[in-house]
Amino acid sequence: MGGGKIEIARVKEGNTRQVTFSKRGTGEGEGIMGRRKIEIVKVMDPNTRQVTFSKRRTGLFKKANELSILCGAEIAIIVFSPGNKPYSFGHPSVDVVAAKFLQQESNSEDDYDALENNPFNEAGHDIDKLNQQLCDVQAQIREEEKKGAKLDEGLRQHQVTQLSQYEELRDSYLKLQCEVNDRLDAIEVSECMMLLVQEPALQITKQLPAKRK
DSSP: OOSOEEEEEEEEETTEEEEEEEEEOSSTTOOOOOOOOOOOOOOOSHHHHHHHHHHHHHHHHHHHHHHHHHHOOOEEEEEEOTTOOEEEEEESOHHHHHHHHHHHHHHHHHHHHHHHTOTTHHHHHHHHHHHHHHHHHHHHHHHHHHHHHHHHHHHHHSOOOSHHHHHHHHHHHHHHHHHHHHHHHHHHHHHHHHHHHHHHHHHHHHHHHHHHO
C-alpha cells in the first residue's frame, strides 16, 4: 500500500465537529486512493463471519443511537448472531417501543372492524360497480376504435370507384365516431358519479375515530 500518511482535520461548526480523512502518497507517482465497492455476499468462514457480525452489529447500533439523538426517534432493534445469541438496542427501550407498536396494530385492527361493520360501506360496493362499468365501457371503446382503424386502413388500401360505396363507408365511419364520443361522455359521467360517491364515504370514515373517542 506504500508509506502514505493519514491526515485528520477537525473543523468546528457551531456545536458540531466534522472530521475529514485524506491519504497522501509519499512519491510523485502515488495519488489519493478512492473508495472500493465491497461485494455483499455471505461470509463462509465461521470465525470471519462472527467477527464481521460483531463489527456490523456495533455499527448498526451506533447508527440507531445517532438517529435517536438527532431526530428523537424511538427505535427498537433485535438481532440474532450466527450462533443464535440475541442482541438488542432500544430507545427509550425495546419493551417500550414494542408495546407502542403492538398498541398501534391493535388500534388499526379495531378501526378496520368498525369500517367493515359500517353501513356506509355500501357506497364502496357502488364504487366497485361503477369501476366495473367504466372498464366495460372502455373495452367497448377500444373495440370500436379498432373497427374505425380497420375502416381507415380499408380506405387507404382500396380505391372506392363508386360514389355510393364511398358515401356508405363515410357514413359508417361518422356513425362510429359518434358512438365513440358517446362512450367517452359516458365515462366522464361515471367518473363524476364515482367522485360524488367517494367523497361522503371518505369524510364519514375520517370522522369515525373522532366519534369513538
